[in-house]
Amino acid sequence: DADSKAKAVDKAAAIYENIGFPDYIASDNTTQLEKMYAEYIFGTSYIKNVLLMQQVKAREDFRTLHEAVDHRAWGDLPPTVVNAFYEPSTNAISFPAGILQMPFFNKDAPK
Numbered sequence: 001d002a003d004s005k006a007k008a009v010d011k012a013a014a015i016y017e018n019i020g021f022p023d024y025i026a027s028d029n030t031t032q033l034e035k036m037y038a039e040y041i042f043g044t045s046y047i048k049n050v051l052l053m054q055q056v057k058a059r060e061d062f063r064t065l066h067e068a069v070d071h072r073a074w075g076d077l078p079p080t081v082v083n084a085f086y087e088p089s090t091n092a093i094s095f096p097a098g099i100l101q102m103p104f105f106n107k108d109a110p111k
Helices: 002-013 031-037 046-063
Strands: 016-020 085-087 092-096
Touching: none
Parallel strands: 016 092
Antiparallel strands: 085 092
């Protein structure tokens, strides 16, 4: 029906796009990147390092539990992933740098 179509068009127009990688990665200001990794102080024990990573991630998840959703956040999606994603809960579509490289993407490829 017309109402459903209008809502679908509005939702599609409101999609947040994450293309390539988060802005802070290419920024000259490394503050955000340094802040993200400040709690990661690794030792020589593999299992302790794995547990540390899980603890840091859990603390971050709990810290952001009651915050407003950041539609621009890339979450746990590294730029090297060779795939594209749509996240319905944030209405965001992500195209990491990995999928935007040859042979998966070529702007000069025949149409």
